[in-house]
Amino acid sequence: MTHSRETSLALYAGGELSLLARWRVGRHVAGCSECRRLVEQFQSAREQLSSTRPDLPEGATWDRLAEEMKANIHVGLAAGECVGAPVSRALRPRWQRAVILAPVVVPLLALLVIGVWFGRPRPRASQPQWVDGTVIQATAEGIDLKQGDRMLSLQHPSAGDVTYAVNAQGTLSNRYVDEETGQVTIHNVYAQ
16 A cells, blocks of 8 residues: 655645645545554644744734735735836746647647657568478368478368369468368468
């Protein structure tokens, strides 16, 4: 079983994960006693820390302080616009940048993939060369192809009628009906 990282468990204990990450870690914690124990330890350490910190005045919370900081930043930006000071715009979120760049990047990636795909060297099919001494022969067991010191043999059942056909282009074929299955089998051997 793959356990969640300790940083994820600590953020989960403080309720500081995104919705999807919180759901994923929560599912794991529900089924893993070791990770559940770590989350409980993080929660108790967080409670101990919040009860012993004397630096914040009573009634002050981090959420309230964060809201005040955001408000002060907005006031400063508005004041800068009033006096004509250039205000730097915050960068767009990543998903907005991705949406803007997608119509350019996707076709370029497609062209790159197509170029790489068609640019690969393809192995050429080698043409079999006629070897002197190539013989195709019908035997009682099937068809034999002998080429130099190599041999290929296609065999058929000994029982049953076998029909052979030969032509001048170097083809030998046989046809037979399998007595057990009733299926017709055809073997064609070509010599080039």
